[in-house]
Amino acid sequence: MSNVVTPAILHALLKGAVLSVELSxxxxxxxxxxxxxxxxxxxxxxxxVRGLARFYIELFRGTPALVQIFFAYFAxxxxxxxxxxxxxxxxxxxxxxxxxxLSPFAAAVLALSLGYGAYLAEVIRAGIESIHKGQAExxxxxxxxxxxxxxxxxxxxxxxxxxxxxxxxxxxxLKDSSLASTISVVELTLSTERAxxxxxxxxxxxxxxxxxxxxxxxxxxFLFSYLEVVADPLRRRRRRPxxxxxxxxxxxxx
Amino acid sequence: MRSARMKLTLGALLALTLLLGGxxxxxxxxxxxxxxxxxxxxxxxxxxxxxxxxxxQLVGYDADVAKALAKQLGVAxxxxxxxxxxxxxxxxxxxxDVAVASQAYTPQRASAVDxxxxxxxxxGAQLFVPKDSNVTDISQMKQPVAVALGTxxxxxxxxxxxxxxxxxxxxxxxxxxxxxxxxxxxxxxAVGSYAISQGAPLKPVGDxxxxxxxxxxxxxxxxxxxxxxxxxxxxxxxxxxxxQISMKWFNQDIVSRCFDMPITTK
Numbered sequence: 001m002s003n004v005v006t007p008a009i010l011h012a013l014l015k016g017a018v019l020s021v022e023l024s025x026x027x028x029x030x031x032x033x034x035x036x037x038x039x040x041x042x043x044x045x046x047x048x049v050r051g052l053a054r055f056y057i058e059l060f061r062g063t064p065a066l067v068q069i070f071f072a073y074f075a076x077x078x079x080x081x082x083x084x085x086x087x088x089x090x091x092x093x094x095x096x097x098x099x100x101x102l103s104p105f106a107a108a109v110l111a112l113s114l115g116y117g118a119y120l121a122e123v124i125r126a127g128i129e130s131i132h133k134g135q136a137e138x139x140x141x142x143x144x145x146x147x148x149x150x151x152x153x154x155x156x157x158x159x160x161x162x163x164x165x166x167x168x169x170x171x172x173x174l175k176d177s178s179l180a181s182t183i184s185v186v187e188l189t190l191s192t193e194r195a196x197x198x199x200x201x202x203x204x205x206x207x208x209x210x211x212x213x214x215x216x217x218x219x220x221x222f223l224f225s226y227l228e229v230v231a232d233p234l235r236r237r238r239r240r241p242x243x244x245x246x247x248x249x250x251x252x253x254x
Numbered sequence: 255m256r257s258a259r260m261k262l263t264l265g266a267l268l269a270l271t272l273l274l275g276g277x278x279x280x281x282x283x284x285x286x287x288x289x290x291x292x293x294x295x296x297x298x299x300x301x302x303x304x305x306x307x308x309x310x311q312l313v314g315y316d317a318d319v320a321k322a323l324a325k326q327l328g329v330a331x332x333x334x335x336x337x338x339x340x341x342x343x344x345x346x347x348x349x350x351d352v353a354v355a356s357q358a359y360t361p362q363r364a365s366a367v368d369x370x371x372x373x374x375x376x377x378g379a380q381l382f383v384p385k386d387s388n389v390t391d392i393s394q395m396k397q398p399v400a401v402a403l404g405t406x407x408x409x410x411x412x413x414x415x416x417x418x419x420x421x422x423x424x425x426x427x428x429x430x431x432x433x434x435x436x437x438x439x440x441x442x443x444a445v446g447s448y449a450i451s452q453g454a455p456l457k458p459v460g461d462x463x464x465x466x467x468x469x470x471x472x473x474x475x476x477x478x479x480x481x482x483x484x485x486x487x488x489x490x491x492x493x494x495x496x497x498q499i500s501m502k503w504f505n506q507d508i509v510s511r512c513f514d515m516p517i518t519t520k
Contacts (some may be wrong), residue, residue: 006373008308015310058318100281101349184298184308184336194306197299197425200453202432 016191034117108180167224280473298335299423328485339404378462397437400427
């Protein structure tokens, strides 16, 4: 029983936790980007653009994250082979552009960011559409340009509404990053499994993993609570009474 | 409108399925030699055949044999771990060049990947139960037994009508035994014995359920790679390397007595 909690096991868990955080942050950044693009496309005037965004959102919201991860890892080699042979090699004069397959980490990031991008797209769209049309019309009648209407009238309160669901999805993503363990990304869950196969202490090790996930998600939770305050001029003013920004927002009516 | 869209979606899915019906190009011998290293896969959850040591390095009998095979082919070895049930598709799709993952022969697997001509070790299926259990034979089991998903042990339990639960590998199955979810575990005798030597609170009971041979597999339609690996494996057996690796991990020879048996031996 000398190998219950060795420095090596603690080190492995910490390394796993770091990888979980890296995976989640990178994925969330990409998901925000995909979500923003898809949300803007969904508001496009062109039917085809709208349809593409709708297709993307439905496809990724309607399939399990685990299936997406397996697809990204096990099915992309065939798709890459096919794309190389039929598209990239003829276009680039015989050069093979796509790798034979994705690394487990890349496959997990790709699958999870596309999946979460679909959810975030709907959060962003809902945020924008929740701002009453009258506000934009009022701004237009005061002579603001279309760009300024978005910048000063629609986006600030819309973003404020988006922050709580953004926080929800960030925490959900942190936990879903454990799915990457199935394709051998050695994040926190897989490090824990491997440690158990070494020290045979499932109860203690799974409790430790849960505590680490909980600590990480609490950090995320506090961060998003703080963002809520920052994005709200009234609450922000209570903290820093004399800021110029708060006054500006109030003039605009935020 | 709705049904038109449905038709479009179904059509797209069908097209996708047809598109993916082909096979990915697995790396052939030249590609591997040009790349300079060979990617060999094992489960990492089958100690002492493949396991992660305290430094999180993939080691074990399978890992050593994998490195020896790559050396024979004059390339470096990169040993990767993947869940056992995903190894065949990983080799099929060319993510891995070779599986040195203690795979027994099944006709289904043989239709998806190619087996080398010789096994590289042999053992037997054994029932393990908690140390304090009164069970002395698999027929007395009142609870289901744990077994690793996609293994021939699972196939044998199904065929013989025993109640079982599948887990992704043996260490996870042992967790289930420890927590009382299952009454025992069926795996290779050497694997269970090693777990016991490392502190798993189990004991083997009853005779071997059956004997099985473990094999190396490669993707189909890769004759040169397969031939080169066949030569390499025979050389490793003839010069005593396999026996030496076996002595290192098991203190006994688990290769010589079965190396020349047909791989379909049951």
